[in-house]
Amino acid sequence: xxxxxxxxxxxxxxxxxxxxxxxxxxxxxxxxxxxxxxxxxxxxxxxxxxxxxxxxxxxxxxxxxxxxxxxxxxxxxxxxxxxxxxxxxxxxxxxxxxxxxxxxxxxxxxxxxxxxxxxxxxxxxxxxxxxxxxxxxxxxxxxxxxxxxxxxxxxxxxxxxxxxxxxxxxxxxxxxxxxxxxxxxxxxxxxxxxxxxxxxxxxxxxxxxxxxxxxxxxxxxxxxxxxxxxxxxxxxxxxxxxxxxxxxxxxxxxxxxxxxxxxxxxxxxxxxxxxxxxxxxxxxxxxxxxxxxxxxxxxxxxxxxxxxxxxxxxxxxxxxxxxxxxxxxxxxxxxxxxxxxxxxxxxxxxxxxxxxxxxxxxxxxxxxxxxxxxxxxxxxxxxxxxxxxxxxxxxxxxxxxxxxxxxxxxxxxxxxxxxxxxxxxxxxxxxxxxxxxxxxxxxxxxxxxxxxxxxxxxxxxxxxxxxxxxxxxxxxxxxxxxxxxxxxxxxxxxxxxxxxxxxxxxxxxxxxxxxxxxxxxxxxxxxxxxxxxxxxxxxxxxxxxxxxxxxxxxxxxxxxxxxxxxxxxxxxxxxxxxx
Numbered sequence: 001x002x003x004x005x006x007x008x009x010x011x012x013x014x015x016x017x018x019x020x021x022x023x024x025x026x027x028x029x030x031x032x033x034x035x036x037x038x039x040x041x042x043x044x045x046x047x048x049x050x051x052x053x054x055x056x057x058x059x060x061x062x063x064x065x066x067x068x069x070x071x072x073x074x075x076x077x078x079x080x081x082x083x084x085x086x087x088x089x090x091x092x093x094x095x096x097x098x099x100x101x102x103x104x105x106x107x108x109x110x111x112x113x114x115x116x117x118x119x120x121x122x123x124x125x126x127x128x129x130x131x132x133x134x135x136x137x138x139x140x141x142x143x144x145x146x147x148x149x150x151x152x153x154x155x156x157x158x159x160x161x162x163x164x165x166x167x168x169x170x171x172x173x174x175x176x177x178x179x180x181x182x183x184x185x186x187x188x189x190x191x192x193x194x195x196x197x198x199x200x201x202x203x204x205x206x207x208x209x210x211x212x213x214x215x216x217x218x219x220x221x222x223x224x225x226x227x228x229x230x231x232x233x234x235x236x237x238x239x240x241x242x243x244x245x246x247x248x249x250x251x252x253x254x255x256x257x258x259x260x261x262x263x264x265x266x267x268x269x270x271x272x273x274x275x276x277x278x279x280x281x282x283x284x285x286x287x288x289x290x291x292x293x294x295x296x297x298x299x300x301x302x303x304x305x306x307x308x309x310x311x312x313x314x315x316x317x318x319x320x321x322x323x324x325x326x327x328x329x330x331x332x333x334x335x336x337x338x339x340x341x342x343x344x345x346x347x348x349x350x351x352x353x354x355x356x357x358x359x360x361x362x363x364x365x366x367x368x369x370x371x372x373x374x375x376x377x378x379x380x381x382x383x384x385x386x387x388x389x390x391x392x393x394x395x396x397x398x399x400x401x402x403x404x405x406x407x408x409x410x411x412x413x414x415x416x417x418x419x420x421x422x423x424x425x426x427x428x429x430x431x432x433x434x435x436x437x438x439x440x441x442x443x444x445x446x447x448x449x450x451x452x453x454x455x456x457x458x459x460x461x462x463x464x465x466x467x468x469x470x471x472x473x474x475x476x477x478x479x480x481x482x483x484x485x486x487x488x489x490x491x492x493x494x495x496x497x498x499x500x501x502x503x504x505x506x507x508x509x510x511x512x513x514x515x516x517x518x519x520x521x522x523x524x525x526x527x528x529x530x531x532x533x534x535x536x537x538x539x540x541x542x543x544x545x546x547x548x549x550x551x552x553x554x555x556x557x558x559x560x561x562x563x564x565x566x567x568x569x570x571x572x573x574x575x576x577x578x579x
Contacts, residue, residue, distance in 0.1 A: 004466045005553045007577040011543045017463040043486040058485045065254040069215035078171045078187035079215035090147035093121040097153035098301030100243035100294050103310035104206045104236040105152035110314040115228035124307040134161035143168035153205035159183045175205045177409050202247045206240030234259035242286050243294035247492030256488045270312040273325035286488040299331035302369030339370040358448035359386040366390030372399035400431040405458045411450040467496035472528040475569045495557045516541045532573040551579040
């Protein structure tokens with residue numbers, strides 16, 4: 001296939017690839033049969049949507065897409081035990097992971113219980129002192145004072161820790177990859193258990209919790225009791241789904257679509273406070289969840305007190321929500337400064353190592369709260385699966401991020417089974433690990449060997465995929481409204497990327513230290529405004545800054561910008577090619 005617009009090597013070193021002839025024909029057919037603009041028809045054609053499915057796809061309903069919770073193993077005993085504890089006034093503890101998915105999952109349960117007049121104990125482990133997941137002292141302590149412990153977004157591999165619960169019942173609601181045996185618990189509800197068929201493996205933990213609450217509602221109905229309202233909880237499920245980079249397919253798409261609508265109503269104090277502190281002045285989108293709200297919720301677990309994010313999401317007190325959001329915002333600023341220092345050192349190590357299979361770096365004193373986000377930045381820069389490890393007192397705690405087509409979670413789990421790391425696990429796109437400092441190099445070499453066959457099967461993944469060519473004048477708010485109806489966009493459902501040909505770079509300037517603002521012009525049309533987040537960290541920003549007045553082909557994703565009461569379409573610039 002010829003390069004799109006003949007761009008063989010762009011400013012970021014990529015080849016541009018457009019839709020193939022078959023996709024183009026299907027898109028044109030959909031546009032005609034369903035009376036859709038061609039850019040929207042292209043999105044649906046890429047998703048494999050048939051003409052008779054268009055209406056349902058553009059307006060997905062949770063009722064039609066929600067799977068039967070009972071298709072998941074252990075769902076019935078989990079829901080029945082949760083209802084028994086809630087209705088019987090039992091003492092319930094919620095043990096959650098310290099990330100957005102864990103915090104949102106905990107907030108789901110806290111809200112559901114509060115609607116029934118029940119208060120639960122929230123326990124989130126300290127990332128540095130306790131590490132990820134349940135640990136024996138914490139579980140034993142909770143068991144001494146509670147009748148039921150619910151582990152969310154963790155627990156599937158916690159055999160020793162859950163044994164410490166003794167006679168106290170434990171329910172695990174999780175989505176991380178399971179092992180050959182299950183931990184000692186009353187119920188382990190996890191679509192990624194080894195004895196599940198994987199049909200719901202795309203759910204994050206909050207999705208699993210929501211399905212559990214759906215089944216709990218059925219149990220309550222059977223008892224003749226009132227059910228807590230579930231639809232208002234979808235804002236939490238949406239936030240977790242996007243922030244945990246779960247694929248936006250199946251029911252996840254409905255979760256996020258309807259969750260964004262719930263969020264726009266500004267009914268949850270924590271969400272309102274986070275949106276306000278983030279200066280979000282428009283209807284929320286997947287981008288806002290992943291890049292504005294999510295990082296602030298995560299900041300407590302990364303560099304502050306681990307439970308701050310969950311408490312902010314769960315509180316029903318606007319004043320408390322505002323105080324917590326302000327603290328999280330300040331911690332997020334601290335996190336960015338720490339992250340920048342670690343990122344610079346990590347990228348330097350990766351460049352020196354130049355392993356074509358795996359990008360990895362390790363350093364003494366690197367804050368464990370930022371290694372995950374630095375791993376994501378390293379992955380973006382290198383295009384390879386990446387691992388970043390912070391070392392303290394002879395032990396390394398690391399985080400890994402993958403690329404499409406490479407199951408990093410399973411590979412890390414294999415390292416643990418082979419004894420090369422102390423522990424580790426996760427899912428396809430992200431994982432965590434603990435390893436002795438002396439064994440880091442050997443473990444990383446083995447990890448690179450494990451993922452090499454999957455990497456070899458990836459072809460053309462570094463090309464820049466273009467959905468189609470567009471004239472600047474066609475990028476109107478009316479078209480954007482229809483494009484957004486084909487969303488939400490995110491993991492496994494990327495936003496369409498459009499190319500604009502032969503535009504003059506009219507103006508260009510930096511925003512902060514790393515971002516770029518630009519305007520591109522063509523004769524007879526209004527300028528197309530563009531932003532390029534993080535462009536100064538790579539080749540794109542410096543190249544554009546030095547070439548004002550030159551002509552370029554440009555490519556990116558359209559979005560609505562709202563500023564001082566004015567709404568307009570702008571381009572989130574991904575790449576450019578000099579003419």
